[in-house]
Amino acid sequence: MLNPVRVPTYDALVEAAFRVLNKNPAASLAEIAIAAGVGRATFHRHFSGREDLIRVLAFQAVDELQEVADEAARGAWSYTDALHKILIAIVPLGERQWFLTQDAAQNVPEIQAALQKQNAEFRTVLEQAQKEGLFPATCPLEWVMQSYDLLIYGAWLMVRDGHATPSQAANLAWKTFTTGIKKAKL
Amino acid sequence: MLNPVRVPTYDALVEAAFRVLNKNPAASLAEIAIAAGVGRATFHRHFSGREDLIRVLAFQAVDELQEVADEAARGAWSYTDALHKILIAIVPLGERQWFLTQDAAQNVPEIQAALQKQNAEFRTVLEQAQKEGLFPATCPLEWVMQSYDLLIYGAWLMVRDGHATPSQAANLAWKTFTTGIKKAKL
């Protein structure tokens, strides 16, 4: 990518790319440029091509998520509370988190490594939360991670579709995650 | 599409398409053909092109899901039990269910209509289950549907990645859905 000096256009492209690629991962670069309200040539003034774009999106997603999660976990008084605060903080970034689970992002080698690292960290947090009684030791960690991530994505969809505010959606997701749908309410 | 007389090749193409497009929605038709172990020309002997393929996949997904869900609900003694039995039955078809939520399938007009119909049916079942106490009246139906669908997809991923058997994964998903991760175990 080029130097992102011209913020507005560059950011518009990045935002449009997240949005369009989330809706349709097969979207053409022209569609992304149009969605950003810029010309096709301008796209190539910022990104050398699809691969470059994907890399930028992936790195930005990793950074944003890491920062937000770190900040959220800072004030937590337990591992379970950290998971709660992280969930609340990440719901608005559900698009980013989802993008990283897609094939396009997974094929960026450095991203694979970064995700594996974040994954390992998250796993240790989960292990501590398990000792705190958040879930039984017989529940596979993979399932805990899977359902945690998917419920965050679901909460983000609720917000996107106007069915809930970010805080309402996060609350529904956390309640469902911890105590099931029976205790979930707005 | 042509008449699916020659079952093996046709089915191999359909299965490969579900699998490949689930992993990478931007996959080329050539990739799908290769994944099915057939030549590119043979693909075009069964499907006129991408659009045709998507239509066939979508219709098949709708039919399979409808049949499996109907059959599962038949022996249910309550609406809540129906949701439980449907979940168990659909987890192995998670790929199909997921495909229908993607942009490609959503752009098929007849599929939109069929999904809206299934959606309305499902909504009435949920309303009855709510009266049975499965979840509070203040919990948005959209969230119940969203989390139900996503947990099914998550369960399917657990099976796909070898982290659980279909019945284990379905059990984890149902427990998480109803009573939260705290009660989820293998």
Add this chain to the structure above:
DNA sequence: TTAACATGAGACAATTATGTCTCGTTTAAG
């Protein structure tokens, strides 16, 4: 064995996506 049929491989053209360039216009800083 023979005939009908599906297939694989490869050639080919058409279509679509992508990458580059130019030029005239707009914008913002000096």
Add this chain to the structure above:
DNA sequence: CTTAAACGAGACATAATTGTCTCATGTTAA
């Protein structure tokens, strides 16, 4: 006002995907 940088529009060339066709091969049923 002047100038430099970013931009939009559009032309253009290249690359990738897609759709069609032919022919040789293998399979199956009569």
